[in-house]
Amino acid sequence: AQSVTQLGSHVSVSEGALVLLRCNYSSSVPPYLFWYVQYPNQGLQLLLKYTSAATLVKGINGFEAEFKKSETSFHLTKPSAHMSDAAEYFCAVSEGSGTYKYIFGTGTRLKVLA
């Protein structure tokens, strides 16, 4: 069975500092991995996805993530945090192409300090 673990339910960074949100996955098949952002009382917006192509994936709003098979990780980073990045971030895994059942992590709430 697939699973996703997000370390740190809350992360605080100063404006302009590096953002690092951690995600580890478990999958018996080559996974597809996703990062979504959710603002209060809104649905999910896709930040980026890994679909077995390049291991370093660039997304919207300056975010990127690196797929590391040896570490079963897919951590999300952004070089410089902006106040507007404050939100809930979810990592998700699926069993690959054509499978749309996603397993979500428990989420990480990012707080950006002025």
Place this chain on the structure above:
Amino acid sequence: GAVVSQHPSRVICKSGTSVKIECRSLDFQATTMFWYRQFPKQSLMLMATSNEGSKATYEQGVEKDKFLINHASLTLSTLTVTSAHPEDSSFYICSAPTGSEQYFGPGTRLTVT
């Protein structure tokens, strides 16, 4: 990009009544849609897979007689919470895949009083 809408965005109902939530794919057809439930400050839990023209597939532990799903057309799926109780209060989100991506609706906040 593709757009998925939900209606209503917020609903308050009394305990024992039923409430229907609509999920629409606005600019694409979706033979499959998904319904998730999100408790406050928690992750999304997949409730069921809605299949156009056939019965929905429910995840383990989800009561199919309480959460009725109807995929009436290629652009509409509905979730009806029957005999709602306060513990059903939650944020319900639908999604629909197209191409290689899945698009999420904005969610419906259900409050049962």
